[in-house]
Amino acid sequence: MAMHYMARKGAWRTALTTPALKGQGRPELLLLDATSAANNTSSSAVKRIPDFLLFTRENGFADTGAVIVTDDPKTFFILQARLSKFKLIFSTKEWAVEASDVLLSAHPVAPDWVPAQRSSSNFNVSIVDRDASQLALAFQRLTASAGSEESPVYQALLDACLYVLRLSNMPAGYTDLTTASAEAGEGDYGSQQNAWTPVKLKLAAALDSGALNKVRDAVERAIARAEKLIDDWNDATPMASRVLAEVQKHAVADRQGISLVLPNNRYVLLAQRFLKRKLEADWAAADERIEWHTLSTVGKTLASDRTGKHFTFVGINPDVLRILITHPEMPHGSAVLVAYRQAESTLTTLTSIKEVRAFKAYRDRINLLAQELERRLADVPNPLVIGKLREMSLTFTFEDNSQSGEQAYYKFELEGGGRSYAAGWVYRHMPDEDPPFRRAAASAIQPGDFIFDMSDELRAKLESSLQMNNEDVSSVVDPVRMLLKLYHDDVQRRCALMFTSTKRSALAREIHAKMVELDPKAADCRPGRVYYWLALQAKDDTRPHAAQDSKYFKVFCKALGITDEAAEQHWGFVRNARRLNQCLGRELVARYAEILFQPESAATYRKVPEDVIRQLQQEALRCIYRVEHIVPPPARLITS
DNA sequence: ACGCTAAAACGAAAATGCTT
């Protein structure tokens, strides 16, 4: 039996009491996955392992064997401590492993294999974010006054905490971050993605809610300090300053060259932008003497002829640590720029693993790095109780705006030139079966199958059969649509008032010109879109006819002389109308499908007479098409 | 956090209208 990592206590109980586990089916062994892969998928699942084990012990599996596997030293020690606390009896076994295919390998090493003794390399550690850590701690401390972890107030404070830490560890100035994302992501989200403003807005909302009234002063002080720091970091964060110093030393003054190891490619781009800005004339020459690495590539590149070159690791994580400790070619004096919290927890890990006998070959390195970390931690002025700061990922995530969420649509080309799209289910018609219409997975449809594709005509007939949507729907709909009409009327009035053209296209051009005048960015917005927004007069059109994103909507309203406040309100109406229409559409289709394919429930529940249903089903037979060709969705690319 | 669904918005191209 396999237990899903999302399963909680309730599911554990049902699973363990299933008859399948009785008698012959009784498991000999529980195999528990605490590998870093599992931890990345769901760290809470790994944390729950001791609880799960205790649960099995208490629920009839007291003498069933259990093995926990992990490849992460930190997890090892944490689990060891938790298991002892639960008074569970266990033994541990450690192996040193250097192959890339660990745990399950097609090429196992000899049973008596031991790692080769590593040369001792010394390290040069810098701790870069004491001030940021202090402020982060302040934000974290304030969460105690914020109620449950799910509350938005709590989240706002935690976000601020995380933000300050991440920013202080970024190898660039705040200005590089904002300009970079402004260039990359056009939408009004993209540029805000990793900016301080949304974080601050959430804090402001939290304050407004009154939930923080008791600590209001403290929160306001913390916000002020955060803004002071962010201001100071506009040109360069503490991490960035250190990186710049390293580059200046090894790639500008020394010309010997430097290899920089950063968390990911986005960070490489940010650091390049930053260094280019700071080094100005020296950049071109320096760039040639800098080698850029990310964590995923450095292990391989380090192996070859890099000796003599200086290495600087920007940030530390388990992968970096592994390389520092085990890589045969680790150059002497490699620099490690590390966050305060990470320095502390890394030191804890190192102190623990140096006792592990299997890691004897690495012991010199472990000791040297531990000593250096210890020394630097002791140097931190006014040290904090940094262990209280919860551990979190210190790298910003960048929404890769390279259309990631591609929808897995099947396209069915039907006889007679029609086509139909389906993501999940389609209704297949098989005349010889008893319910002739059966739901089938889109992937199971073969050319030559017959599928159902509703015609507008049938749709209209269904609509009239369901008289209910008149009363049921319009009562809800009317207010929303009235408000939308308010907006449409406002737009039309202003068009007549402020612009001379009466033709829609000319009007659209005029407004567009005005928009560009107000905000040059509106040049990216084609006049055709404005033209669409002005298509308001048609009857029976419930579409809002407004810009897709709020940015253009605002400029559009401004061009029509609508105040920001009113524009805000209109935008609300537009969004409500969109939402409502979508809901109604889905509801409608759900009812159609119910009537056509589960007629017994429709007859009773919806009070649709049986003969009407029979008639509608006859109609449905006309909406069957033979599939001639299938275009499957593009295979999802697995990016490693 | 993700997949499913339906509608809205969009961009380009086709169709239509209007002028010379």
Add this chain to the structure above:
DNA sequence: AAGCATTTTCGTTTTAGCGT
């Protein structure tokens, strides 16, 4: 009727809520 502007149409892309 050619040449251009204006609409309409069509297929595609984006968005948002819901259920899991």
